[in-house]
Amino acid sequence: MPSPGREEFLGKVLHQIRFPFDRASIRSELSDHISERVDHYLELGYDQEDAEQAAVSDMGDPTQIGIELNKEHSPLLGWLWKASGLLLGTVIVLNVLFVVPLIGMSLFSHYTANTIESEIVYEVSVDETVRLDDRVIHFSKVIFDTGGNLHIFYQHYDVRFRSGWSFGNIGTITDNLGNTYRGGGKGEDGGLLRRGHRVVSGFSPEANMLFVKYDHYNRKYEVTVPLPVGDGRE
Amino acid sequence: MNRRKRVARNILLLVVLSYLFLNVSGLHVSPTWAHEHSERSMHYGPSKVVHIENFNAGKLFLGKYDKWISCNPVLRMWLFFWRFGSSPAGYEYDSNKPLDYSWASDSGHYRLYGIVNDKSIERVEITLDDGTMISTMELYEHLFLLTWKSTEEQELYAKSIRGYDAEGNLVFEEDQPH
Secondary structure (H helix, E strand, O other), X not given: OOOHHHHHHHHHHHHOOOOXXXXXXXXXXXXXXXXXXXXXXXXXXXXXXXXXXXXXXHHOOHHHHHHHHHHHOOHHHHHHHHHXXXXXXXXXXXXXXXXXXXXXXXXXXXXXXXXXXXXXXXXXXXXXXXXXXOEEXXXXXXXXXXXXXXXXXXXXXXXXXXXXXXXXOOOEEEEOOOOEEXXXXXXXXXXXXXXXXXXXXXXXXXXXXXXXXXXXXXXXXXXXXXXXXXXXXX | OOHHHHXXXXXXXXXXXXXXXXXXXXXXXXXXXXXXXXXXHHOOOOOEEEEEEEEOOEEEEEEEEOOEEEEEEEEEEOOOEEXXXXXXXXXXXXXXXXXXXXXXXXOOEEEEEEEEOOOOOOEEEEEEOOOOEEEEOOOEOOEEEEEEEOOOOOOOOEEEEEEEOOOOOEEEEEEOOO
């Protein structure tokens, strides 16, 4: 059991420590050090009480020790360490809740994989990339099915990887025969890299050129896709 | 690793992870940043903001971009953050009408906004479905904004709009704006 002298010494030292979260470790460290000194004096033949007294006396002025230790355990640095640790923990939790699911959706989404129910008449690989502000849009594939539907597949992402409004309106769909197609379905998955799919119903099987024209709020782009006709169809 | 290095490491990780979180979550630390990002993400603007008005859920940014007028709401979230409200894109106004306007709502918070083309109009007034009249004499580079809140029991729409000159003469009137 610690002697009253040891307790008094430790109390005086800890009184100088202004960062409270360090007091327990300082106390433990100093107490261990005193215990080592006590063992040393016991080996020299001192009795327990004298050994405690000598050991504490060897430690020096408790107030001065406390002042020096307080400099090493800077309260400012200590609170910064505690606060930054707490904030970091909070931000990690927020990232796990919000960021990880979005990355997961981008990596594992198969939104467009099984959305064509009719037989495919032709499929055209497209490699057209356009940009709107911070959004990069890549048109990847066009499929025409036996139901008369033209499927336009695209992906888009924000160059700053910021989330934002979805991109439902890829533009006006026309063909080389002068037809303009309105309506039809569309869809888009979530995540940082989003996959989109626009379905144009009643698309002319005779058209050999597809145009996607975007013209809104002083932003414009146009994507032209040659389509296979006649014997050119696979 | 000593405490100084731990603090430096924590601060560095905080900056990186906070940036990642704010980017991906759609939250912003400033309402103006939320407004600007909302417009850019919608591929609209940047509009010239002529007035910012507080409402219960956040702020309204009244602005003009080329031939469009917008009133973009940004909403407060979790005390410190701001996020997009409804669509920030504006409507194309008709400069031939003495007064042209549009309206929108966010969770029961309604707004009617527009432009006064007839310079003699100095006061804009609307009447809601329940007979309540709201008016404003504040014009911000010829744009105006009127706001109201529906009750839980009743959706309140504006049923008429009028524009008056300095003497109180009726210059413009239109029924059932919605």
